[in-house]
Amino acid sequence: MLSFLWNFMLIINIILILVMIFLERKEPVYIFAWMFLLLFIPYIGFILYLIFGNGPRFRKRKNFHIKKKWDDLYTTYMTKQQEQIEIYEGKEEIYKSLMMFNLNANKSFFTTKNHVKIYTNGKDKYYDLFADLRQATDTIHILYYIFRTDEIGKQLISILEKKAEEGVEVRVVYDDIGSLHTSLSSFQNLIEKGGKVFPFFPSKLKILGPNINYRNHRKIVVIDGIIGYTGGMNIGIEYESRDPKLSPWRDTHIRLEGESVEMLQIRFLQDFGYASHEEIDDANLKEKFKKFFPKKDWSHLRDQYVQIVSSGPDTRGEELKNAFIKMIYTAKQSIDIQTPYFVPDSAFLEAIKTASLSKVRVRLMVPRKNDNRYVDRIISSYVKELLEVGVEIYQYEGFIHAKTMTIDDCVTTIGTANLDIRSFQLNFEVNAFIYNSTTSKDMTAIFESDIQNSHRVTLEDEANKKWYVRVEESIFRLFSLVM
Structure with missing residues (x-):
């Protein structure tokens, strides 16, 4: 009987894996993580999939009248918006491509x-x-x-x-x-x-x-x-x-x-x-x-130029993640990031490392006191590879819950999205992108004030980690892809 149940569960789990591959077409690294859970610990993996791996298809849900009205507005003003961005002149003019990206990828109007x-x-x-x-x-x-x-x-x-x-x-x-x-x-x-x-x-x-x-x-x-x-x-x-x-x-x-x-x-x-x-x-x-x-x-x-960018499972793609990556690649001198949860996917992580290796000063601030040990271990698992490429990492003495990024003292995003896979792929999120040097300099000043209440992480700190911490980091980082 136990053998029958085990085999039955494996068959169900294999079907779920095939659905992910051929119908949902999820990223390979995501599929491999679920394959590990569903094939090697099938009962637990199946329960986790029911909780974390599925949900409604939002695009098929009946939407509010406002959705059609918004689509009509977008169609009417799209050309006008593109022209407005093209003729935009100011200190932040070099960031036109980011403005245009948010307009085209997210239907985010450029407001002045x-x-x-x-x-x-x-x-x-x-x-x-x-x-x-x-x-x-x-x-x-x-x-x-x-x-x-x-x-x-x-x-x-x-x-x-x-x-x-x-x-x-x-x-x-x-x-x-x-x-x-x-x-x-x-x-x-x-x-x-x-x-x-x-x-x-x-x-x-x-x-x-x-x-x-x-x-x-x-x-x-x-x-x-x-x-x-x-x-x-x-x-x-x-x-x-x-x-x-x-x-x-x-x-x-x-x-x-x-x-x-x-x-x-x-x-x-x-x-x-x-x-x-x-x-x-x-x-x-x-x-x-x-x-x-x-x-x-x-x-x-x-x-004060502002775009409101949102993302979620009801949209076409990972709009906010892509906007963040575009912002990182647009930076010329500096990138300041504050986030309570730093659990990036490979694309975001490579963008950060590429920017730092290109001699853009990258400063990342996370909490020293996190509200979740699981997340804390995942965050710390990225420390060594970021430090090795020159990223400055600060641990705020308390809990920093801010979700912000500022580049070149010219562009700032403030909103609800954490820099983690959940916010990128699963949560409904919204951020304001602000193109204004005064606001951005204010955010830089806030960041530098927070540094006074932070510990700067070093490679020596990394070398002194306990062995069990490293084990937890490796295990939790794997499960971060599915939870």
């Missing part, structure tokens, strides 16, 4: 009139966010990967309830896995007052749901269609460094005003459509768009 405010701690971000929410008059749209119902979360929900009572349209989406301990009942009063709240890919089984591998990791707030927030911070007290296990907590978030907010609004509405299955009647579509995309004169804003 924006104001960007940077936050490096949760206290300042929440203060401004809550103040903006209290001033809302028409619509409030909120999407978070983690929405805790702690002190910060309860304060936010209270504000939303009050705005809903005032007649403001409130829409909230939270990821069902990221917000594992948050239930819809926490928003019951808000819903009763007219707010619309939906978990993204909910499952009664939670961690065993069919969509566990696809997580909406985005953080988006859009207020009245004119103010937007995005970046690394979710909703919870830890973002104010109030979690003793992960303090000090360092993060980066931005507040946007201007043309780029429209792009965040489109992204939110698409995700809201997935979560709610709600459609707008054609008769009401025009009226809704007036609220979602109010006409406003932004001529008073100075030129």
